[in-house]
Amino acid sequence: MGDLSKGRAWSQMPSQAFKDYRSTQKRAPTQAPVKLDGGWDRSISLSPVWPKTGEHDANLTANGRINGDPIGERIIVEGRILDDKGRPVPNALIEIWQANAAGRYVHREEIHPAPIDPNFLGAGRCISDADGYYRFITIKPGSYPWGNHRNAWRPAHIHFSIFGAGLAQRLVTQMYFPGDPTLPYDPIFNSTTDAAIRNRMVSRFSMEDTVPQWAHCYKFDIVVAGAYATPFEEGHSHG
Numbered sequence: 001m002g003d004l005s006k007g008r009a010w011s012q013m014p015s016q017a018f019k020d021y022r023s024t025q026k027r028a029p030t031q032a033p034v035k036l037d038g039g040w041d042r043s044i045s046l047s048p049v050w051p052k053t054g055e056h057d058a059n060l061t062a063n064g065r066i067n068g069d070p071i072g073e074r075i076i077v078e079g080r081i082l083d084d085k086g087r088p089v090p091n092a093l094i095e096i097w098q099a100n101a102a103g104r105y106v107h108r109e110e111i112h113p114a115p116i117d118p119n120f121l122g123a124g125r126c127i128s129d130a131d132g133y134y135r136f137i138t139i140k141p142g143s144y145p146w147g148n149h150r151n152a153w154r155p156a157h158i159h160f161s162i163f164g165a166g167l168a169q170r171l172v173t174q175m176y177f178p179g180d181p182t183l184p185y186d187p188i189f190n191s192t193t194d195a196a197i198r199n200r201m202v203s204r205f206s207m208e209d210t211v212p213q214w215a216h217c218y219k220f221d222i223v224v225a226g227a228y229a230t231p232f233e234e235g236h237s238h239g
């Protein structure tokens with residue numbers, strides 16, 4: 001993978017400070033980036049850093065299991081990591097994190113009064129194969145409230161982080177579900193202001209890849225650079 005940031009269409013990306021997304025007002029940079037003396041340390045971008053992933057790392061219905069299956073709707077989330085020319089990006093580290101079926105994260109600062117699922121951790125990872133393909137088994141996350149404004153609810157979403165050939169090539173985004181009624185009201189989703197570009201973050205239900213008697217499949221291709229890039233969060237953390 002080359003220098004991903006070079007090919008990114010910055011005008012299509014969400015603004016670091018978006019009025020309706022309140023916490024961005026405080027954390028967005030107020031000054032221009034500083035150029036590093038001595039330029040770019042190529043070792044940052046070229047060093048391969050990924051350990052081998054474990055057998056259950058990509059199966060969130062198994063990797064947090066204590067004494068049974070997690071509660072909720074089992075789903076498959078799969079797709080390809082692609083560059084600006086539509087070529088597959090192999091060996092990318094893809095990490096996801098999400099709420100459980102009730103809309104609850106395993107996090108000490110979580111205050112949403114919804115149950116923790118003792119068999120669901122809500123985090124997983126895998127590495128894209130030679131065709132840029134990745135696949136997770138997980139539980140469909142629930143919507144949860146947040147304090148942005150009165151009656152603010154995050155649409156169901158899965159957080160994605162993609163590392164390329166090194167730690168310096170990190171892209172962070174969120175995957176949403178088609179037909180979610182709360183999407184039009186979500187300032188994080190809407191901080192990507194162009195509707196067509198915003199909808200690149202909405203996954204597609206696939207009946208062809210749905211496994212009979214087992215799980216629905218949602219497809220989510222991620223384009224890491226160029227005019228068709230998936231919108232990425234710059235400096236946003238969790239919402």
Ligand SMILES: [Fe+2]
Nearest residue numbers: 157159238239
């Ligand atoms: Fe979230």
